[in-house]
Amino acid sequence: MRFLERLDFRINPDFLKISTSNEPTVIGMNLTCDSFILLVKIPSMLRYLLFTGFFLFSTSVWAQFTIKGKVTDAETGDPIPFANVILKGTTTGITTDFEGNYFLSPSAISDSITVSYLGYIRQTKALRKDPDQTVNFQLRPESFELEAFVFEAGENPAFEIIRRASDRRKNFDKRSLEAYETKNYTKIEIDIDNLSEDFRQRRSVQKVTSVLDSIKQLTDDEGEKILPVFFSETFSKFYYRNNPELKKEVIEKSKVTGVGITDGSTTSQITGSVFQEYNFYKNWLPILNKDFISPISDGWKTYYDYDLLDSVLIGQDTTYKLQVYPRREQDLAFTGFIWIKKADYSLKQVDLTIPKEANLNFVDRIKIQQELIPTPAGPLIPSKTRVLIKIAQVSDNTPGLLAKFYTVTDSILVNDPMETKFFNQAVELKPDYGIVESDFWEKYRPDPLSVEELAVLQMVDTLKNIPIIKFYSEGLKFFATGYKQIGKLDFGPWPEFFNYNNVEGVRLGMGLRTNYKFSKKWELKAYGAYGFQDEEWKYSASVTRILDRARWTTIQAYSSREIDQVGLEMSNLQGNSIFLAASRFGTLRSPYFSSNHGLNIQREFFKGFLMKGGLNLSQFDPLFDFYFLDKDTREYKSNFATTEIRAGIRYGRDEIIIINDNERASLGSVKWPIFEVNYARGMDLLGGDLDYQKLSLYVYHRINLGLFGVGRYELDAGKIFGEVPYPILKNHLGNETLFYTTAAFNTMNFTEFTSDRYFSIRYRQSFEGFLLNSIPLIQKLKWRLVGNVNALWGSVSDRNLANIPTVDPVGNPLNSFGRLDFGTPFLELGYGVENIFKFFRVDFFHRMTYLDNPGAKPFHVKVSAQFIL
Structure with a gap:
C-alpha cells in the first residue's frame, strides 16, 4: 500500500477531467476559486474515492465562506459607493454598491482585505478565520494633487468617448421628454461638525456636551464627533412638462425635526426633491447659487482633462470608467469618476467632487453621487442621488457644517403631460402631509434608517428641548427674520426698535403681527414709533385676508403715517427692514410726513402671472423748503393730497414661489426674466388735488x-x-x-x-x-x-418745469x-x-x-x- 504522497488539484473553468493513472491528477470545474494543490500517491480506485470525497467537502466549505461589510466616510458617516474592495495578495475583488455595501464569496483565502478610493486614504483590515464575517471600513478623506497627463502621440483615448457622450446629450436628457412624473423619497440631515476641544469647553456648549457624549456617535471610534441639528424625510410626486417648461412637486408626506423648527409647512416645501435636482446633461449645474460645468458639457475640453481607467461591467451594461480632472483647479468644475455605457455612450453613474481648491468660500467639499436608469422613451432619470456639502470652519475655534441629501426615484411615468393650470403652484402640500401612521415610514421608505441615523433623530429630539439650545436657536431666528415669535404673535422688527436722525432725534418703535398659529386666513400687523425731538407719533396698521392659497389671492386694508424722504419712499423698501431702518439714521434728505390709507388686492391667475390692483389716498406734508405752483389757483402750495387707482401685473415664467406661513416668497427665476408693469391714475376725487x-x-x-x-x-x-x-x-x-x-x-x-x-x-x-x-x-x-x-x-417736460419755483413766496x-x-x-x-x-x-x-x-x-x-x- 502506498502512503499519501501527492494529489495535484487545479480548477479550470472550461473542463473537468479525472485521471486514474498513478500520475498527478488534474481536476477542473467552473468555480470561483483559482487553485488548490495537495500531493498524494495512492492506488487508482482509492485515490479516486478519496479525492471525490475531499473535493465535495472542500466545495461545501468554500461555498459558505463569505465576507461582507459597508464602506463609509469617517468624517460624515455617509456611504462610499463604487469603492474598490480587494483581498490582499489575490485578484479577487468587487466594488461597493450605491449604499457602500459589498459582499464577497471568495475562493482564494487571504489574511486581510483592502479598500481604496480616490480622495481617501487606503485602509487594510485583518480577516479572521470565521467562515462568515462582517468587516466595515471608515475611510478618511485625503488631500491629493491632480497629476498632469502627457500624451506623446495621438489623441487621449478618453476624448473620443467624451466627445460621443457630449454629442448624444439630447438623446438622454430628461428635458427632451414631453413630460414625466416620478415618486420620490428625500432624506436630509444637517450636522455641526469639527467640534474642537476649545469649542466644546465653552460654557454655553458644556451644557450639551454631556448629551452629545451620551448618544452613540454617527460614525464609530474611527470617525469624528458631529452634532445633528436637523433631519427630514419626504415622500413626494414630481411632475415635469415641456413646451412650456413647467415643474411641480406635491409633498404627500413629510416629517421634519430640527433645532429651532417651529412649523414644518415652510420647511417641508424646501425639503423635497425639486431642490435636489442635479442633471449632468445640462451644460451647467446650479449648486448653492453657483454654476458648475458638467464633464460632458459642450465646452468639456475647455475645462477638463480625462483618463480612461478601465472597462467595467455594471449589471448587464459594459461601461467605460473615466477619471475627470479640472484643467484649472480653481474653476467651478468636478473631479472624480464617471461611467459611460459602451453601447450608446449614455451616463450610467457618476461620483464627482468639487475639490477644496475650487474658487469657493466656506465650502470644504461638495460631493455628488448618482445612478441613472433609462425611461421607456430613452432619456435617463436619476434613480438614486446622494449629495454632501461640507461647510468649512471660519476659524480654528469655530465648528463647521455638514449637509447630506439623499433622493430615491421610482414609479417613472413619461409623456403623459398634466394640464398647464396644474403647475400653478411650484410646491404643493397635501392637506394631510404631516399626518402619518406610526408605521408609515418603516413600511414605505426605500431603505431602513441606519443605527447612525436613528442616533441622529434621538440627538435632535433631545437637543431642541435643552434650554440653552432653544435660546440660541430662537436668537438666530430673531436676528434673521427680525421678529420674535411668542405664541400667536410675532414682535418686531428689531432694526426699527431704535433710530436716531436730525428730524426725530431719538426714535423708539415697536411692532407686532399675527402668525400662522393665530390664523392661516387672516394676518394683522401694527407698528408704532415716537420721535422725542419732533414729539410726533408714527404708525402703520394693516389687515390681510388670504382668500386662496393655491392661486395666491389676498385682499388688504392699510393705514399709516410715517416720515419718508423724496426718492427714498418707505413703500419701495418694504420687505427690507434693515435697509429701511438704516435709511432713518443720520441726516434725512428732503423729509416729509406721508399719510397713506388704502386697499390692495392681488391674485395669481396662472403659473407666474400675478395681477394686483388697489386704491391709495395719501397726504404730502414737507419738512423742508418746498413749494409748487398750483395750476388751477396759480398760487404757491407746499403740501398736497393724491388719490390713486393702481393696477399691475408681474410675470415670471419659471419663478419659484413658496408660501412662507402667511406670506408669498420668491426664490428667483431659473432661466427667464421677471417682468413687472405698473400703472397708477391720480384723480382729483376723494380729496385728491392732482x-x-x-x-x-x-x-x-x-x-x-x-x-x-x-x-x-x-x-x-x-x-x-x-x-x-x-x-x-x-x-x-x-x-x-x-x-x-x-x-x-x-x-x-x-x-x-x-x-x-x-x-x-x-x-x-x-x-x-x-x-x-x-x-x-x-x-x-x-x-x-x-x-x-x-x-x-431721462428728461422733464417744460410744463412740469414751469411748476417748480426758484424762490419761495417771500423771495428766498x-x-x-x-x-x-x-x-x-x-x-x-x-x-x-x-x-x-x-x-x-x-x-x-x-x-x-x-x-x-x-x-x-x-x-x-x-x-x-x-x-x-
Missing part, C-alpha cells in the same frame, strides 16, 4: 455666461403724464456714501436728477474666476473680477432739482475685485457724463462687505 397718470416697466434677469461668469441686468422705464410737483416725478436714487450698492447709481448724488420720462439699464457682471484663476500669483487668493455699466436716459431762493437731457445719458462705468479675504469688495467707478454738475466727481471708490460662496 390729475395725472404713471406707467412703469421693470425687468430683472440673471444670465449664465459660462466661462465668463454670471451677468445680471435691470431695466427700468416709465413715463408720467400730467402736470405734477416734482415729488411725484421719478427721483433717481444716487449714492453719496462710501459703500457700494446695487440699488442706486453709485456716482450720482442724492436727488441729483428727476425725470417724468426715463429709461435706465443697470448691468453688473460677476466674472467668478475668469482670468484671475489663470494668474499663478493671484489664483491662490481666489479673487474675482466684477464689472458695472449703468446708464440712465429755493434749491432746484437737476434734470437730464434725453439725448445725453447719465453714464457710469465700474470695475473691481470681490472676495478679498472672502468678505470684502472694492469697486472703482468712473462718471462719464454730466461732470459739470455741482458736486459731481469723476472718480469714486466704493467698498462693501458681503457673504458669498
